[in-house]
Amino acid sequence: MRLLPAVDVVIVGGGWAGLLMAKELGSRTSLSIVVLERGEPRKTEDYADSMDELDYSIRLRMMQDLSQETVALRYSRKQRALPLRQHGSFLPGAGVGGAGEHWNATVPRFQPDIFELRSRTIAKYGASALPEDCAMQDWGITYDELEPYYTRADLMLGSCGKAGNIRGKLMDGGNIFEGWRSAEYPNPATKVPYFSALFQDAARSLGYHPYPNPGATLSRAYTNPDGIARGACAYCGFCDRFGCMIGAKAQPTNTLLPVIQKHKNVSLRTGAWVRRVIHDNAGGRRKARGVTYVTASGQEVFQPADVVLLCSWTLSNTKLLLLSGAGDAYDPVIGKGTVGRNLTHQLQIPSAVGFFEQPLNRFMGSGAAGIVISDFDGDVFDHSKVRFLRGGTIYAMSFGYRPIASFGVLPASVKTRWGSEWKKASLHYYDRAGRITSSSEHLPYKSNYMDLDPTYKDRLGDPLLRLTLDWRENERRMAEFITAKCVELTRAMGAKEVLPAAPLEHYDTTRYQSTHLQGGAIMGATPEESVVNTYFQHWQIENLFVLGGSAFPQSASANPTLTLLALAFRSADAIVDRYLKAPGPLA
Ligand SMILES: Cc1cc2nc3c(=O)[nH]c(=O)nc-3n(C[C@H](O)[C@H](O)[C@H](O)COP(=O)(O)OP(=O)(O)OC[C@H]3O[C@@H](n4cnc5c(N)ncnc54)[C@H](O)[C@@H]3O)c2cc1C
Numbered sequence: 001m002r003l004l005p006a007v008d009v010v011i012v013g014g015g016w017a018g019l020l021m022a023k024e025l026g027s028r029t030s031l032s033i034v035v036l037e038r039g040e041p042r043k044t045e046d047y048a049d050s051m052d053e054l055d056y057s058i059r060l061r062m063m064q065d066l067s068q069e070t071v072a073l074r075y076s077r078k079q080r081a082l083p084l085r086q087h088g089s090f091l092p093g094a095g096v097g098g099a100g101e102h103w104n105a106t107v108p109r110f111q112p113d114i115f116e117l118r119s120r121t122i123a124k125y126g127a128s129a130l131p132e133d134c135a136m137q138d139w140g141i142t143y144d145e146l147e148p149y150y151t152r153a154d155l156m157l158g159s160c161g162k163a164g165n166i167r168g169k170l171m172d173g174g175n176i177f178e179g180w181r182s183a184e185y186p187n188p189a190t191k192v193p194y195f196s197a198l199f200q201d202a203a204r205s206l207g208y209h210p211y212p213n214p215g216a217t218l219s220r221a222y223t224n225p226d227g228i229a230r231g232a233c234a235y236c237g238f239c240d241r242f243g244c245m246i247g248a249k250a251q252p253t254n255t256l257l258p259v260i261q262k263h264k265n266v267s268l269r270t271g272a273w274v275r276r277v278i279h280d281n282a283g284g285r286r287k288a289r290g291v292t293y294v295t296a297s298g299q300e301v302f303q304p305a306d307v308v309l310l311c312s313w314t315l316s317n318t319k320l321l322l323l324s325g326a327g328d329a330y331d332p333v334i335g336k337g338t339v340g341r342n343l344t345h346q347l348q349i350p351s352a353v354g355f356f357e358q359p360l361n362r363f364m365g366s367g368a369a370g371i372v373i374s375d376f377d378g379d380v381f382d383h384s385k386v387r388f389l390r391g392g393t394i395y396a397m398s399f400g401y402r403p404i405a406s407f408g409v410l411p412a413s414v415k416t417r418w419g420s421e422w423k424k425a426s427l428h429y430y431d432r433a434g435r436i437t438s439s440s441e442h443l444p445y446k447s448n449y450m451d452l453d454p455t456y457k458d459r460l461g462d463p464l465l466r467l468t469l470d471w472r473e474n475e476r477r478m479a480e481f482i483t484a485k486c487v488e489l490t491r492a493m494g495a496k497e498v499l500p501a502a503p504l505e506h507y508d509t510t511r512y513q514s515t516h517l518q519g520g521a522i523m524g525a526t527p528e529e530s531v532v533n534t535y536f537q538h539w540q541i542e543n544l545f546v547l548g549g550s551a552f553p554q555s556a557s558a559n560p561t562l563t564l565l566a567l568a569f570r571s572a573d574a575i576v577d578r579y580l581k582a583p584g585p586l587a
Pocket residue numbers: 012013014015016017018036037038039091092093094095096097098099100101102103104105106107240241272273274275311312313314316514515516547548549559560561562564
């Protein structure tokens with residue numbers, strides 16, 4: 001193994017979390033910092049010819065190569081897991097910028113009560129209301145503590161939207177159910193395309209409270225506090241699964257990388273596949289000594305460092321902790337250990353497809369353009385007549401429907417499924433079909449968790465991460481309730497026919513749901529219930545920080561990235577202002 005000269009900080013993963021930490025620590029200190037990214041280098045110019053649906057969206061050019069590394073999955077402990085050999089329900093990124101290069105850039109904040117979910121739920125409904133096996137818990141932090149960091153993340157991204165609650169004052173046209181914000185969004189919402197406008201009118205007619213979906217694709221030219229200038233969106237509709245060719249969508253490569261590149265103390269190594277965090281006991285305290293990684297040419301290297309930040313997303317963060325023996329692996333049988341517990345996804349369902357007489361102009365749009373309602377989110381509605389906890393948002397997005405993925409969506413009244421009649425009907429309905437989607441919370445359960453698979457290995461010979469994951473009655477009932485609301489809304493939009501989503505059964509690995517997986521290295525107020533404290537600092541190894549969605553004890557209905565950025569800003573402040581001056585536990 002080759003030994004490299006020591007650095008002050010090593011960061012594993014070059015996505016939103018890793019590059020934000022590199023920017024913050026690199027700009028505010030003179031520490032030597034190395035970012036290790038397993039994938040390739042990337043920059044905005046690479047996307048100049050990216051409007052190729054087959055290459056990027058169907059063949060998934062930007063995603064992790066599953067022949068190199070994947071996960072094994074099963075529904076319960078009684079089953080043997082099988083490796084996922086094709087992408088399906090989530091799409092992990094690889095390469096500089098990570099999944100933040102090909103994301104939609106929807107940037108909602110979490111409902112405030114998510115951070116205190118267990119205590120608030122029990123206070124309101126009693127402990128007996130928690131579903132059997134539920135592992136819901138508080139995060140050890142409140143929304144009020146996080147609000148200033150949310151604001152910093154919004155300013156960095158140039159978030160576009162309409163506030164619904166500024167310091168407690170409810171604002172017309174915004175999300176009146178959201179937590180308070182200290183200021184209006186940095187930029188106005190993007191345009192409301194026709195399909196989403198139909199939804200907006202229908203939602204109002206039913207007495208709901210529609211608002212523009214918040215997004216980090218710019219509605220106008222904007223310069224952020226780091227001096228990064230980006231232009232406005234052209235509504236080309238090639239956003240999710242693509243890098244933005246004009247830099248309107250906030251991506252780590254156009255928002256963070258240019259700042260990092262100005263700092264000589266930060267370097268970025270690509271093709272660096274990290275395998276272990278090396279740690280030992282010195283003077284009674286366990287300390288990380290650095291990481292080992294394999295280069296693109298296959299050489300094994302040890303990179304010593306004083307501080308190690310794991311920013312390699314939920315799955316890799318958890319796998320690296322388990323492979324490195326960093327913390328106590330969760331054992332679902334005895335309920336002990338913390339690493340790997342509280343695996344959640346998010347309940348994203350195409351709840352109703354409406355078929356309309358008129359064309360919907362859905363070929364144009366922007367990754368986060370759309371209209372949302374939060375009337376059935378979290379705990380904002382009366383749960384006394386429903387048999388589930390929590391809820392979700394409902395939305396009509398207009399992110400640009402592309403021909404291959406959108407062709408052949410037909411109403412039940414079209415009986416033929418092949419031949420010239422099918423082609424004729426598919427052409428007719430191509431721009432006359434529109435989907436109302438819901439995004440709801442996924443509660444954590446003691447029996448949904450991650451560990452190392454005993455059978456299958458990755459290309460380096462390390463065990464695959466094994467996901468034990470399935471939906472429960474709470475999710476099934478919630479999906480049924482929300483689907484009925486979506487059908488009602490689609491009818492109110494004037495759809496001539498409506499196709500509701502099928503009832504939720506088992507977790508489906510083949511249908512894309514979102515790349516919002518959480519847990520494995522969750523945060524909390526005590527080491528008994530969590531892997532990291534609220535600064536992402538490992539309870540047992542104080543110079544190891546584990547950042548990202550891996551720290552979320554449960555999923556929100558909202559997309560996770562803004563929250564992980566807000567928490568990362570808070571962690572960076574704590575490291576710079578406190579840890580570097582007096583290394584030790586931050587909480
Ligand atoms: C199609 C799509 C649409 C999305 N839309 C939204 C959205 O609208 N809103 C939202 O909030 N979120 C969205 N997401 C999710 C969002 O992209 C992620 O939450 C976010 O990118 C996570 O950032 P991260 O830095 O934690 O992880 P990542 O972006 O996954 O970055 C982690 C990096 O670590 C690297 N890495 C992993 N393992 C190793 C290793 N062993 N050694 C070295 N490097 C390693 C990876 O290659 C990767 O580059 C979307 C995701 C996808 C795929």
